[in-house]
Amino acid sequence: MCLAIPAKVINIVEHSAEVDLMGNSRQVNIDLVADILKPGDYVLVHAGFALERLDESTAQETLALLEEVAAKGEY
Numbered sequence: 001m002c003l004a005i006p007a008k009v010i011n012i013v014e015h016s017a018e019v020d021l022m023g024n025s026r027q028v029n030i031d032l033v034a035d036i037l038k039p040g041d042y043v044l045v046h047a048g049f050a051l052e053r054l055d056e057s058t059a060q061e062t063l064a065l066l067e068e069v070a071a072k073g074e075y
Contacts, residue, residue: 003046005062006043011039019043019050033050033051
């Protein structure tokens, strides 16, 4: 099973973005995202690629669910 995780865009340089991925800073490729991104946007990240832009409420809800599952050890 593959899992994509919401991340907040911190900075953008050409074809990549620095994102906050659950408290960790990562560089991801943004070429697959059709929308124009800006710092503060949320993206869905898998294997080093941003796949799509998410609205903040969906991103926060998904992150809360992931944290809940991790806290229970149900993964």
